[in-house]
Each structure stands twice: as C-alpha cells, then as structure tokens.
Amino acid sequence: MIGVFDSGVGGLCAYERLKELLPNEELIYLKDTENAPYGTKTRSEVLSLTKKNVRTLRERGAEHILIACCTASGLWSELTDEEKSISTPIIFPAAAEAVKAAREAKAKNDISSILSGKGIDKEIGSDGGLVAVISTELTAKNHTFKKAIEELDPAVSVCEMGAQMLVSLVELGARDGILFPRESALLDSICKDIKASGASALILGCTHFSHLKEEFKARLGEIKIIDTARLGAEWLAKKCKQEFTKLGQK
Ligand code: DGL
Numbered sequence: 001m002i003g004v005f006d007s008g009v010g011g012l013c014a015y016e017r018l019k020e021l022l023p024n025e026e027l028i029y030l031k032d033t034e035n036a037p038y039g040t041k042t043r044s045e046v047l048s049l050t051k052k053n054v055r056t057l058r059e060r061g062a063e064h065i066l067i068a069c070c071t072a073s074g075l076w077s078e079l080t081d082e083e084k085s086i087s088t089p090i091i092f093p094a095a096a097e098a099v100k101a102a103r104e105a106k107a108k109n110d111i112s113s114i115l116s117g118k119g120i121d122k123e124i125g126s127d128g129g130l131v132a133v134i135s136t137e138l139t140a141k142n143h144t145f146k147k148a149i150e151e152l153d154p155a156v157s158v159c160e161m162g163a164q165m166l167v168s169l170v171e172l173g174a175r176d177g178i179l180f181p182r183e184s185a186l187l188d189s190i191c192k193d194i195k196a197s198g199a200s201a202l203i204l205g206c207t208h209f210s211h212l213k214e215e216f217k218a219r220l221g222e223i224k225i226i227d228t229a230r231l232g233a234e235w236l237a238k239k240c241k242q243e244f245t246k247l248g249q250k
Contacts, residue, residue, distance in 0.1 A: 039136025128155025
C-alpha cells in the first residue's frame with residue numbers, strides 16, 4: 001500500500017497520476033486540512049506535521065509514502081533515516097527537469113546568437129540559463145528548489161516567487177477553466193512577472209498549482225511548465241515497478 005499526503009487538494013494530482021500508473025496498487029490519501037495551510041507555518045511546525053503524517057500513514061498500513069507537498073518535501077532531509085527510507089519527497093524530478101530545460105534553452109539561445117553574429121549572450125540568466133519557481137511562502141523562504149537545482153547544476157539561476165494566495169484559491173475551488181475574474185487577474189499579474197524574469201521554464205513548486213497548469217500554459221506561451229506533482233508521482237511509480245520486477249525475479 002502507498003500512502004500520499006498533502007495539506008489539502010494539491011497532492012490529489014499526484015495521487016490520481018499514481019492511480020493511473022499503478023492500477024493494482026492500494027493507495028490511501030491523507031489530506032491534513034486541519035493544519036492547512038503549511039506554507040505559512042514555520043519550518044519546525046511543518047517538520048513535525050510531516051513526521052506525524054508519515055507515522056499515521058504507516059500505522060494505516062502504508063509501506064511507502066509519497067510526500068505530495070513541496071513545502072513538506074523541502075524538509076525531507078531532516079527526517080530520521082527510518083522515516084526517509086519509507087518516504088519519497090516530490091521535488092527532485094521537477095528540479096532535474098528544470099535543469100534540462102534551462103540547458104536546452106540556453107543552448108538554443110547561444111546558437112541563435114552565434115548565427116545572428118552577436119556572439120553568446122551572457123545577459124540571459126547566468127551561464128546555465130534561468131528557471132522560475134512559484135511556490136508557497138515557506139518553500140520560497142527555505143530556497144527548496146534553488147538548493148535542489150544548485151546541487152544538480154550550480155550554473156542554472158533560479159528566480160523564486162512565493163504565491164501563497166493561490167493555495168487558498170485552489171482550496172476554494174479555482175481550477176483550470178473555472179476561475180473568477182479576480183482569480184484570473186491575479187494569475188495574469190503573476191505570469192507577467194514570470195515572463196519579465198526571462199526564465200525559460202517555470203516549476204509549479206506547490207502541488208496545489210497543478211490544478212491551474214493549463215491556465216499557466218495559456219498565459220506563458222513558450223515557457224515550459226514543469227508539473228512537480230505529476231513528475232513526482234511518475235518517479236515513485238517507476239521505482240515501485242522496478243521493485244515489483246525485482247520481487248518477481250526472486
Ligand atoms: N500543496 C502544498 C505544497 O506543495 C502545500 C500548500 C500549503 O498548505 O500551503 O507545498
């Protein structure tokens with residue numbers, strides 16, 4: 001059995017993807033609405049909620065747990081070895097995808113600069129390109145994605161933006177294609193800032209924002225949208241399938 005948790009409806013995007021990829025696996029979802037939102041809490045508060053959720057899901061029979069919350073996943077390294085061994089933080093596949101996107105965009109930009117006779121443009125981000133991350137307040141404050149990306153490639157620059165307000169709007173029902181004018185205007189203004197940053201990719205660094213993926217896509221045009229919830233679920237499903245194959249071979 002796999003347990004999945006988040007403070008609210010964000011992690012459901014990962015849960016649904018897991019269900020598609022592992023149809024025969026039993027899944028349970030823990031929605032910690034009682035303590036939501038996580039993004040406005042302190043590091044130590046979110047760490048103790050994370051530990052509590054891991055414990056609860058384990059007691060309910062989960063053999064593995066997907067931390068389908070970027071805010072909680074950012075504190076994964078502070079869990080005990082035992083807690084770490086049964087849990088997967090959702091953030092790393094998105095960080096890896098962002099590095100790939102930044103490198104590709106940088107290479108494309110360099111080629112067109114050379115072809116136009118301008119030479120390589122050192123002004124676009126750093127040498128490794130630029131990635132934007134939109135997340136909860138705590139994820140931005142902890143530089144969760146920046147640190148993960150730096151570990152993979154220190155040449156990639158990261159522009160972090162907290163958008164806690166969007167978490168509440170998604171909890172209240174904002175979804176792709178279902179937005180009040182006020183919500184749409186807020187997204188317009190966030191996307192204007194993202195475009196102005198010059199980033200080649202945007203990480204949806206809070207699982208709640210996966211519910212608005214198409215809205216981001218429609219506003220951001222060429223900027224690649226990286227869906228942390230989906231990629232994290234796919235990563236865990238792959239790990240599980242490899243485990244099943246190994247068990248089958250025994
Ligand atoms: N969905 C969560 C995340 O990915 C938490 C949002 C919140 O509770 O603030 O960070």
